[in-house]
Amino acid sequence: MAEKTTQLEVSRLLTKAVQMGAQVMHLQPGALPVIRISGELRSLQDEVIVTVEMVQSMFDFLALPIHKEHLERDRQVIFSTELDNHQRVILRAEWERGRLVVSVQFIHAKIHTFQELAVPPVVERIAQKESGLFIISGPFDSGKTSLWTSIIETINTNLTKRIVTIESPIEHVFVNKKSFIEQREIGRDVTSWAAGARGVKETDVDLLGVSDCTSGEQLKEIINVSEGKTLVIMIMESLSVVHALDILQGYFTAEEQSSWRAALARATEAIVNLRLLPRVGGGRVMAYEVYAKALTTQSLVSQGSFSQLPNAMHTASQEGMQTLDSALVALVRAGSVLPEHALAESQNPDQLKSMFGK
DSSP: OHHHHHHHHHHHHHHHHHHTTOSEEEEOTTSOOEEEETTEEEEOTTSOOOOHHHHHHHHHHHOOHHHHHHHHHHSEEEEEEEOTTSOEEEEEEEEETTEEEEEEEEEOSOOOOHHHHTOOHHHHHHTTOSSEEEEEEESTTSSHHHHHHHHHHHHHHHSOOEEEEEESSOOSOOOOSSSEEEEEEBTTTBSOHHHHHHHHHTSOOSEEEESOOOOHHHHHHHHHHHTTTOEEEEEEEOSSHHHHHHHHHHTSOTTTHHHHHHHHHHHEEEEEEEEEEEOTTSSEEEEEEEEEOOHHHHHHHHHTOGGGHHHHHHTTGGGTOBOHHHHHHHHHHTTSSOHHHHHHHOSOHHHHHHHHTO
């Protein structure tokens, strides 16, 4: 009876979080439930303190036997599933001080349009390309998946393509429109990121969507695929365009870096680094740092002169490039974002502050 009561409590908490518009809910024994709304964390003061039994019940409520095996073996697991109300969620379970803790991320069904995301022209051009690599980067909760999903859905709606995604886990479930889409999940449908990309190279695929990059082996396969007849759109976590390139270069050995950096420079059509900021009047708005392939920028990437890219991007605005600070200034001047919120996202706040008055 107590177990059934706990499961009912878990179900009620999930429903409440969805109704409140939460992006994530965190459950940790000994603390109040915590949710994130519009980027801000808040404790649910009207709820009871989370117990060990509640956390275990949340995991048992959503997990399949294979997920329980992974948790036992790896001490952590991440998977996606669907609630009874068709709400898709991603559950992350791990151990902390000998106790199970879980986070539930709510995947909102709506796929945003390019207009809603105010995507820069570079993104619209990428969606028309037949090959090459497009990297969507940013920190956690910066809108990476929203943009990735929007591009795939835009192509699905308007073009006849064969699309394959490799994800861990699958978040949005696409419905075929003009395109034919196959979604493959790591651990269930393919054994690894690299194996998934390698399999695509050997088949007829127009667009490959990859939800993470974790190794040099995977990156090599992605570059090879993108230099053929396949457009690759890849997500990765980073703090800037330069940081993204530093991470990717670090996947190669010192002996490999020169040749693979040149290959990366050739293949990469564009990189965007994203931020989500509180919008004046409510909601959030996206800021885009934009790198695009041009003679100057491609040469800098090939040489490994990443630190020179921001200056090159700043002076190449006519080619659709912009620094993060330029994007933040534009949002402040448009009245979309408060100066203090823009300064909090800048890597050069003093420089940004001086740009507000220009």
